[in-house]
Amino acid sequence: MAPVLRRLSRFASLSAAEIELVRGLGVHRRRWRAGTMLLTEGRTSGPQFVLSGWVCGQRVLRDGRRQIFDFVLAGEGFGFGARAETHERQAFVTLTAVDTVDAAAVFEDAGTETPSGLRRAVRAMLAHEDARRFDHIVRLGRLTAYEKAAHFILEMQQRSGAAEARSFPLPLTQETMADALGLSVVHLNRVLRQLRAANLVQVRGGVAIVHDPKALAAASVLPPSGDDLAAHP
Amino acid sequence: MAPVLRRLSRFASLSAAEIELVRGLGVHRRRWRAGTMLLTEGRTSGPQFVLSGWVCGQRVLRDGRRQIFDFVLAGEGFGFGARAETHERQAFVTLTAVDTVDAAAVFEDAGTETPSGLRRAVRAMLAHEDARRFDHIVRLGRLTAYEKAAHFILEMQQRSGAAEARSFPLPLTQETMADALGLSVVHLNRVLRQLRAANLVQVRGGVAIVHDPKALAAASVLPPSGDDLAAHP
DNA sequence: CGGTTATTTGAAATACGTCAATTCAAGTGG
DNA sequence: CCACTTGAATTGACGTATTTCAAATAACCG
Secondary structure, eight states, X not given: OHHHHHHHHHHSOOXXXXXXXXXXXXXXXXXEOTTOEEEOTTOOOOOEEEEESOEEEEEEOXXXXXXXXXXXXXXXXXXXXXXXXXXXXXXXXXXXXXXEEEOGGGGTTTTSSSOXXXXXXXXXXXXXXXXXXXXXXXXXXXXXXHHHHHHHHHHHHHHTSOSSOSEEEOOOOHHHHHHHHTOOHHHHHHHHHHHHHTTSXXXXXXXXXXXXXXXXXXXXXXXXXXXXXXXXX | OHHHHHHHHHHSOOXXXXXXXXXXXXXXXXXXXXXXXXXXXXXXXXOEEEEESOEEEEEEOTTSOEEEEEEEOTTOEESOOSOTHHHHTOEEEESSOEEEEEOGXXXXXXXXXXXXXXXXXXXXXXXXXXXXXXXXXXXXXXXXHHHHHHHHHHHHHHHTSOSSOSEEEOOOOHHHHHHHHTOOHHHHHHHHHHHHHTTSEEEETTEEEESOHHHHHHHTOSOOTTTTOSXXX
C-alpha cells in the first residue's frame, strides 16, 4: 500500500490509525492484466485504489474513435465521486498489468465527527482531478499538437511524484497518448520527434527524460495544475 | 425566481417550504451587464443562481486564446461545488445582461437530517454539469467541426427546457460558440452554413430553429447528456 | 527465432486557421 | 428619417496543421 500512502500524504497528513486502515486494505488485493475493463460505462461499482500499473478513464464512440479523459497512476484511485452519474459516462480500462484494492472502507467513518485526514486527502485528490479536467479541456480546445504534447508530459512528470527527477516512467503507447490528446498517432509521433529534436524531452521505452524543464514548461503554455502542490499546509 | 424553480423541479421535487425558501432568494437580486466578470479565476465567492441572461465559465491564455468550459442558462447556477479548487481554474463572465441572486441560503440546512429535495436537486444539477463536461471533452478531442456544432446545438436545445420545441433562444455570438468548441470564428461560420444548407438547423438573430431533429442527432454522433432526463423518479 | 505489436517515415489529401474584405444588422445622434 | 458608427456575420483566397494511407523498420514476447 506504500504508493497509496505516499500519494495521500501529499494531500493531507494521516493519523497512525488511518495509516493502519489503509494498510489493511492491502489484504484484498486483485490483479488484472492489460486491457481489462474495470468499470464499464453505466455500471456502478465501488471506489478502488491502484497499487501498481496504469489505468485510464475513456469513452469509445460507435465508429471506434476513442477519447481518454484521464489516467490513474499507482497510488491514485478511481470510482470515487459520490455522484454515480459522474462515472456513468466513462469506462475505466487497464493499460498495463494492474493491482487494485477496494477503497470503500475509507468512507466507512463518513458519519463521524470532523473530517478525518483520510477523507480530506481523498477529497483533495478528487479536487485535483477536477482541476486537471479543466486543463484537459483547454489543452484539447486551444493548444496546438506541439503544446499538447509538451503540457501532457509536464503533467505526467509532476504526477509521477518526484517533480525534480529528470526521468520518470511513462509506459504509454503513442496511440494511448494520442487518444488522450485528441491527435492521430502519426502526428503525435512527429510532434514527439520535434520535442526530441529541440532537446526538450525524450520519450522511449516507457520512460520520459526531460532535458530542458524550463523550455518544456514554456512550450506547454499552460501551467499544469498541481504546480502549487509542493506540500500540504 | 420562476426559472430557477422550474429547473430545479426537473431534478427533484421540492416541498412547499423549499419553494418558499427559493422564492425568498429573489429579494437580493443583482443585475449585471454583458461582459462583466462575476467570478475571477482564483478568487472564491458564494454560489449564485442566474435568473435571466447567459453566463459562461472560461479561461483565457496569456496570448489571448480563450476556452469556454460551459454556459450557465437562466435558472441554472454557478460557483457551487464544495471544493473551491474546482472554481479556481475558471472565471465566470456574463455574455448578456444578467440577473443573479445569492444561492448560499440553499445550503444553510446542510447540517440537518435527510437530504432535502432542494439539496438533492442542486446535487443532481451539479452531476449533470459534470456529465456535460465529459461530453465536452469528447467533443473537443474527437469530433469534427461539423459534428461539434451539431452536438452543441442539440445540447443547448435540451437544456433550453422544451426539448420538443423546434426553436429556442441561443443568444451567443459565433465567436463565443467558436471559443466553446475550440474552432475559429470563420470556420464555425462555414460549418453553420453547412448545417443550414443541409436543412438541419438554422441559427440567426439569437434564435436556433431545428428543422430536422433526427438528422441533427445523427450528425452529432454523441447522444448529449441529459437525454434521459425526461423527469425525476 | 518467428510473429505480433509499436514506432517511424514519406507522400498526398483534407480539415481547419489566418488574413482581408464585404455585407448585414442594429443602434445613435443629428 | 437619414447619415454615420459599430459590432457581428459572411465570403474568398490562401497558408498551415493535422489526418489519412501505405509501407518500412524497430521493439517486444512467447
